[in-house]
Amino acid sequence: DLQLDDLRAQFRAEIEGVGDMEVLKDLRVKYLGKKGQVTSLLKSLGKLPAEERPQAGKVINDLKEELESILSDRCAVAEEEALTAMELRDFVDVTQPGRGRPAGGVHPVMQVMYDAAEILAGLGFSVALGPEIEDDFHNFEALNIPPHHPARDMQDTFYFDDGKLLRTHTSPVQIRSMLSMGAPIRVACPGKVYRRDSDPTHSPMFHQIEGLLVEEDVSIGDLKGCLETMISAIFARPLKARYRASYFPFTEPSMEVDIECIACSGENPGCRICKGTGWLEIGGMGMVHPNVLRAGGIDPEKFNGFAWGMGLDRIAMLKYDLRDLRPLFEGDLSYLLSGR
Numbered sequence: 037d038l039q040l041d042d043l044r045a046q047f048r049a050e051i052e053g054v055g056d057m058e059v060l061k062d063l064r065v066k067y068l069g070k071k072g073q074v075t076s077l078l079k080s081l082g083k084l085p086a087e088e089r090p091q092a093g094k095v096i097n098d099l100k101e102e103l104e105s106i107l108s109d110r111c112a113v114a115e116e117e118a119l120t121a122m123e124l125r126d127f128v129d130v131t132q133p134g135r136g137r138p139a140g141g142v143h144p145v146m147q148v149m150y151d152a153a154e155i156l157a158g159l160g161f162s163v164a165l166g167p168e169i170e171d172d173f174h175n176f177e178a179l180n181i182p183p184h185h186p187a188r189d190m191q192d193t194f195y196f197d198d199g200k201l202l203r204t205h206t207s208p209v210q211i212r213s214m215l216s217m218g219a220p221i222r223v224a225c226p227g228k229v230y231r232r233d234s235d236p237t238h239s240p241m242f243h244q245i246e247g248l249l250v251e252e253d254v255s256i257g258d259l260k261g262c263l264e265t266m267i268s269a270i271f272a273r274p275l276k277a278r279y280r281a282s283y284f285p286f287t288e289p290s291m292e293v294d295i296e297c298i299a300c301s302g303e304n305p306g307c308r309i310c311k312g313t314g315w316l317e318i319g320g321m322g323m324v325h326p327n328v329l330r331a332g333g334i335d336p337e338k339f340n341g342f343a344w345g346m347g348l349d350r351i352a353m354l355k356y357d358l359r360d361l362r363p364l365f366e367g368d369l370s371y372l373l374s375g376r
């Protein structure tokens with residue numbers, strides 16, 4: 037009996053305050069397992085005189101049951117505590133407002149690019165894209181730009197060692213489109229272009245969109261209608277345009293296009309946007325030069341067409357009243373997400 041009391045006291049001491057399921061499992065093995073201390077007592081019953089075995093067996097089994105009930109109670113408590121601890125740890129207060137994520141914003145230049153492409157699609161133009169690393173033929177020669185034309189100068193154009201270059205406009209994409217699709221054709225070519233003469237108000241990389249339409253009997257009226265439709269759609273309001281005679285090697289006749297100042301319509305001589313002129317230059321256009329049609333594999337006796345080019349960054353700055361071009365290239369999210 038003394039031995040049983042010691043065992044009981046020892047078990048109670050060991051299980052006191054135990055909350056860890058692993059420790060409880062070890063205790064079950066240590067006392068009640070196959071090689072457990074209580075189990076081994078039962079095995080030693082055989083050593084007792086026969087008449088003492090029933091009584092001894094009962095007492096030992098009573099102890100076994102007692103320890104088992106203590107152990108199962110303690111396991112139940114431990115499981116409960118573990119569950120409560122887990123609930124507390126993993127508790128999610130679903131009534132909290134969501135953390136949310138700031139909505140992204142479309143970059144102003146891309147927005148204008150999409151607007152223009154959308155409108156031009158409505159006028160029957162497909163969008164064509166092409167390589168930014170170009171060769172001399174597609175970027176200059178095919179555009180009737182003579183070998184020693186200043187546009188080819190190193191101060192304007194980025195050249196690679198192998199003579200390739202960073203395209204200075206998106207016209208090469210139109211050349212490639214004519215060569216691959218032939219006439220009739222209507223393509224809009226937006227994209228990045230590169231100029232070497234960068235300075236505080238000019239970025240070496242900027243964006244342009246050019247358009248080309250080649251069919252059998254195209255007039256300058258068609259060109260003016262197309263441009264004015266596009267510009268009025270980009271600025272979401274009818275805008276007057278004016279055309280000034282100009283020169284480009286790839287168009288004849290050539291014109292530069294101004295639109296009425298979107299801020300003052302010519303009413304404010306002190307206007308910051310148009311410097312009081314009432315007009316904003318947005319690009320150039322003209323009837324495609326026959327040499328360029330030929331370079332595009334198109335017969336100028338059968339087809340004629342028009343083309344234009346305009347800067348998207350400048351349009352975006354006007355449309356969104358941006359003061360400076362640089363934030364457009366710095367990728368500063370706080371600026372881009374600020375609704376400008």
Ligand SMILES: CNC(=O)COc1cccc(Nc2cc(Cl)ccn2)c1
Nearest residue numbers: 207210286319320321343344345346
């Ligand atoms: C920002 N761009 C400007 O101020 C002026 O750009 C222009 C003006 C006139 C024509 C074109 N493009 C062009 C393309 C081909 Cl394939 C044939 C003829 N012309 C681009």
